[in-house]
Amino acid sequence: MPIMGPSTPAAGDLARLRQHNERVVLAAVRASGTPRVAQIVADSGLGRTAVEDVLATLVARRWLVEERAAIRGRGRPARSYRFRAEAGCAVGLDIGAYSVRAVLTDLAGRVLATTRRPVSPQTRRRDRLAAADRALADCTRDAGVPERRVWAVGAGTTGLVDRAGRVVRANAIPDWAGADLAGHLGRDGRLVLVDNDSQLAALAEQRRGVATEAADLVLLHAGRRTGLALVLDGRLRRGAYGAAADLSALPGLSWEPAIEYLHAVAPADVPVADRAERAFAAARDGDRRARTAVRRYARAMALAAATAIAVVDPRMLVLGGAFSQAADVLLEPLGAELARLCPQVPELRASTLGADCVALGAACLALDAVDERLLAADRGPLPALTARSV
Amino acid sequence: MPIMGPSTPAAGDLARLRQHNERVVLAAVRASGTPRVAQIVADSGLGRTAVEDVLATLVARRWLVEERAAIRGRGRPARSYRFRAEAGCAVGLDIGAYSVRAVLTDLAGRVLATTRRPVSPQTRRRDRLAAADRALADCTRDAGVPERRVWAVGAGTTGLVDRAGRVVRANAIPDWAGADLAGHLGRDGRLVLVDNDSQLAALAEQRRGVATEAADLVLLHAGRRTGLALVLDGRLRRGAYGAAADLSALPGLSWEPAIEYLHAVAPADVPVADRAERAFAAARDGDRRARTAVRRYARAMALAAATAIAVVDPRMLVLGGAFSQAADVLLEPLGAELARLCPQVPELRASTLGADCVALGAACLALDAVDERLLAADRGPLPALTARSV
Numbered sequence: 001m002p003i004m005g006p007s008t009p010a011a012g013d014l015a016r017l018r019q020h021n022e023r024v025v026l027a028a029v030r031a032s033g034t035p036r037v038a039q040i041v042a043d044s045g046l047g048r049t050a051v052e053d054v055l056a057t058l059v060a061r062r063w064l065v066e067e068r069a070a071i072r073g074r075g076r077p078a079r080s081y082r083f084r085a086e087a088g089c090a091v092g093l094d095i096g097a098y099s100v101r102a103v104l105t106d107l108a109g110r111v112l113a114t115t116r117r118p119v120s121p122q123t124r125r126r127d128r129l130a131a132a133d134r135a136l137a138d139c140t141r142d143a144g145v146p147e148r149r150v151w152a153v154g155a156g157t158t159g160l161v162d163r164a165g166r167v168v169r170a171n172a173i174p175d176w177a178g179a180d181l182a183g184h185l186g187r188d189g190r191l192v193l194v195d196n197d198s199q200l201a202a203l204a205e206q207r208r209g210v211a212t213e214a215a216d217l218v219l220l221h222a223g224r225r226t227g228l229a230l231v232l233d234g235r236l237r238r239g240a241y242g243a244a245a246d247l248s249a250l251p252g253l254s255w256e257p258a259i260e261y262l263h264a265v266a267p268a269d270v271p272v273a274d275r276a277e278r279a280f281a282a283a284r285d286g287d288r289r290a291r292t293a294v295r296r297y298a299r300a301m302a303l304a305a306a307t308a309i310a311v312v313d314p315r316m317l318v319l320g321g322a323f324s325q326a327a328d329v330l331l332e333p334l335g336a337e338l339a340r341l342c343p344q345v346p347e348l349r350a351s352t353l354g355a356d357c358v359a360l361g362a363a364c365l366a367l368d369a370v371d372e373r374l375l376a377a378d379r380g381p382l383p384a385l386t387a388r389s390v
Numbered sequence: 391m392p393i394m395g396p397s398t399p400a401a402g403d404l405a406r407l408r409q410h411n412e413r414v415v416l417a418a419v420r421a422s423g424t425p426r427v428a429q430i431v432a433d434s435g436l437g438r439t440a441v442e443d444v445l446a447t448l449v450a451r452r453w454l455v456e457e458r459a460a461i462r463g464r465g466r467p468a469r470s471y472r473f474r475a476e477a478g479c480a481v482g483l484d485i486g487a488y489s490v491r492a493v494l495t496d497l498a499g500r501v502l503a504t505t506r507r508p509v510s511p512q513t514r515r516r517d518r519l520a521a522a523d524r525a526l527a528d529c530t531r532d533a534g535v536p537e538r539r540v541w542a543v544g545a546g547t548t549g550l551v552d553r554a555g556r557v558v559r560a561n562a563i564p565d566w567a568g569a570d571l572a573g574h575l576g577r578d579g580r581l582v583l584v585d586n587d588s589q590l591a592a593l594a595e596q597r598r599g600v601a602t603e604a605a606d607l608v609l610l611h612a613g614r615r616t617g618l619a620l621v622l623d624g625r626l627r628r629g630a631y632g633a634a635a636d637l638s639a640l641p642g643l644s645w646e647p648a649i650e651y652l653h654a655v656a657p658a659d660v661p662v663a664d665r666a667e668r669a670f671a672a673a674r675d676g677d678r679r680a681r682t683a684v685r686r687y688a689r690a691m692a693l694a695a696a697t698a699i700a701v702v703d704p705r706m707l708v709l710g711g712a713f714s715q716a717a718d719v720l721l722e723p724l725g726a727e728l729a730r731l732c733p734q735v736p737e738l739r740a741s742t743l744g745a746d747c748v749a750l751g752a753a754c755l756a757l758d759a760v761d762e763r764l765l766a767a768d769r770g771p772l773p774a775l776t777a778r779s780v
Binding site: 017214216228230232233237238239240241242243244245246247248249250251252303306307308310311312313314315340341342343344346 | 407604606618620622623627628629630631632633634635636637638639640641642693696697698700701702703704705730731732733734736
């Protein structure tokens, strides 16, 4: 049965087809490094003529670079194509109570620079925002890229953030509620995305951490602060009112003060900021009181995590935050408690992304936004690349 | 800047474009009833020639019916097109402890027949399956459609169902665990989808109940059994291991025995099956003991619902199950408790779908599967319609 009628497709339809093919070819090249034409034809499912044609356009518009390599024993060099990931950059910021961190990546997500600036909970709002600006500027300087090549900025911060990128609530920083992060960071027209820090840590784990093969995960943030965040179907789950995974009003959890179990076993002269680490070290050395304290702490954290697990049934629970570095003494009691509390215990892993995890998640958010703007279908033909294409 | 190169698209690309256009036109017609060509052109974004051509094909393949109506004062009748929803049917089954219900719909989801057959928890597995077969047959007979026009069957049942459509666990029916529902209902090659009954009730609320404008909802099933189910982003959230919204192992909830508060206030000679209804009636009449019992019941249910709400932050909480008919006395204390327990209280509504809600959700699931098979992109050209096209 013939599947085509006798008609000729209209010009508008062909333009749409063409734009679709541009995205398909670009995605095929990005997915496989530096593929040759035959590979792109195979991966895209398009005809060779169409692929050659789109490739020429994408090279002319500076999205792709053509590379030629002589194949041994043959006269003609093989042509392959590379996505020009250096055409633009994204910056991820982590604006916290004690530090501002920045990560700069190219469009492929490769980290080109990281910086950190210390602040304190008492740092005034204006100065914290200025620290963020300087962290961003430090990154571009260290990476040797002009600031205008930063196409998008993602920012994570403690507390609740609204859809407009303003901080609604932030218990850890006195004058932070009301800060207009999107307004400040996007003041020269740059694309800015703002989100809660635990949520961005969860996104980072799913995109480039220990949870890349899990579409659904719960992140348990364990550190000076505690928190939960959800990634479902590969996307951050923020909730209808931005309050997803906020268990603060549920009775019987009492996980937020649980850090006191750890603080109580360290000698009185150890500063508060170091006590938890000391408790973990003592537990590691077999100290009985410290091991009991870690077990109590784990029990309280497990109850909160189990609540989220029972509701969404994720494939993985990731232990994040500073205490993920004590995974060797924390994971075992955490897993034992979860086995008691969950009909299905998800796989349990500790983050390995370290202190930059929130900034990395913020960069992922910024890169997603760039992709969405530039590479999604129904956005018209891909533009010619200049220094600022977003 | 010209967006087209000088090349001619390959035949394969044109076939794909054609298939895409077929779906777009079919979706445009389905979305707007009986549109004229100009409307379809506007809604689809395609050119008129392409639309005319695809319409002719879809009429020839019996997906669409062309209708001509004379416009007053003009000579030429206006052509409009209607989706032939009567071409196929879907059946939704609710296989429960006390009854088997069936709903038969056309491809547009219009209900053509409903039936109910009584069973009991002690009914043997073989007989319960036979009751499901008879309920389905009764429906087709009542609607006057041949059984072969049933393209897909959805089935909801109590307990945990695995991906293969087998019952894994069913506390409410002694010999039900192990029942191969998909195998039994699909034995003559029919498309069969099986899911948990509370989940299908949630789907029904989102598609055709009180939650059609909410992409995210939590359903609180209140009745002889209790349960929770999630719809997120318009889709059932089953969880990575099929255990989403299963709070049975969390401590401190004790919502499952809460129905005893209601049972305790009815006179001793009232049969158990009628006691809750009697308690609600007494509360409605202002009886103080009954009102206290309803409040206690609502408090226990609210704690379970609040747990799910705190985790996923849905737009709406729907009170479903048989007790949704007591919404006039239940909603107020439920809402008051939720306000205490949730940082963000979602909108609270009672189901109005009645006893057929699970069967309706099952029919929705079956219709989704038909759409997915026939109408999704990348499935090749739409087939010519015969009695059995799935």
